[in-house]
Amino acid sequence: MAVTELVVVPSTPSDDPGPGPRVDRSTRPASRLGRVVGSILLVAFALALLVPFFWMVLSSFKNPNEVFSVPVRLWPETWHWEHYVELWTDTGMATWLRNTIFLSTVVTFLQVLTGSFAAYGFAKVRFPGRDVLFLLYLGTIAVPWQSYMIPQYIMLAQFRLTNTLLAIIVLQAFGAFGVFLMKQYFESIPEELSEAARIDGLNEYSIWARIMLPLSTPALASLALLTFVNTWNDYLGPLLYLRSKENWTVQLGLKNFVANNLEADYAMLFTGLTISVIPIAVIFLLGQRFFVEGIATSGLKG
Structure with missing residues (x-):
């Protein structure tokens, strides 16, 4: 008859904490x-x-x-307190704000629309050369705007778009960063949802509008917030294309307000800067939860 040996391995303190109560490390004084x-x-x-x-x-x-x-x-x-009244009545602050709000809103809407639509194609639609085309499009982020600024201006001048708000809208209606951000988020959405929608008879446009966009609220909010802030703070674009005072934005108007005064009134300048910052601060406070969530989850998959 064979004899089976039973080997007992003593447990280490890390394996068996013992019968006593466990100590939560987070409650230690050092923690x-x-x-x-x-x-x-x-x-x-x-x-x-x-x-x-x-x-x-x-x-x-x-x-x-x-x-x-x-x-x-x-x-x-x-x-x-009269600084705010004087700035509003003695300058074109109301016109500057109206133009800036219009440009920021329209550009944000177009970038969210075009960015999410293109990102859906790169993330969920299979076609030859998709990855190469995406890398080429993404590579435009590394090209500084100053390198093609003059040819772009000549092209828009030939189309008679200079000195119009439409020039800024055309320049900023598309953005590679928005496509990249939305593509990363779309890839985190299970492919089974798209396949089930195709089986039910939905086309790609309906899948993008009825499934992808409602599930991508954090990423859309992040893209909208970043685009709105960048357009609001843009100075070089309006400086090149907007020459008429009725087309000036806040940044361009405040710069000319300071340049036209022989003695710079910095108190009035800070008044204008405060007025221009308040809308951005309010929008960021309202959308910070979606912004953090969208940025944190855009790089996750699965």
């Missing part, structure tokens, strides 16, 4: 101290980033001589 220190550092960095913004807002209420006074005064001695 709690690390979280507290990390939170303090994040708050300090956030305040450091917000200090210039608050200084700009407070400077808009100062006397022009107080803006760069030595020593630096954070709070104005006398609050000059």
Whole structure:
């Protein structure tokens, strides 16, 4: 009769924690101290980033001589609320804001539309040369605009689009970054949804509009926010193509407002900058949840 030996291997402390209660490492004093220190550092960095913004807002209420006074005064001695009234009535601020809002809204809509549509083709539709074409299109991001700025201007001038808002819209209606962002998000959506929709009789346009877009709200919000901010802050494009005062944007109008004054009134300049920043800050606060979610998930698959 064979004898079977039973070998007992003693468990290590890491394998068998023992009958006692388990210790949560997150409740250890060192772990709690690390979280507290990390939170303090994040708050300090956030305040450091917000200090210039608050200084700009407070400077808009100062006397022009107080803006760069030595020593630096954070709070104005006398609050000059009339700066906002004077800027609105004595300049074309209302026209500048209207043009900027119009351009930012139209360009954002077109980039979201064209970017998501092209991204769906690259992500879900199979056709010869798809990957090569996408790499070539994506490579345009690495080409600086200054390298083809003059030929582009000549082309638009031949079409008589210069000195019109349509020139800016045509230039920025398409963007390779938006296609890349949306393609990454579309690839994270299971292919089984598209296959089931095709079996049910939906064409590619219906799949894109009725399935892909509703499932891609975070990525669409991220693309819309980035496009809106970039168009709102654009200065070089309006500088080249918009010469008439009735077509100026906020950035171009404020630059000419400062250049036309022999003595730069920085208090009024900061007033205009504050007005131009408020819409962007509000939009970002409203869409930051979708922005973070869209950026965080655009690179995930599966």
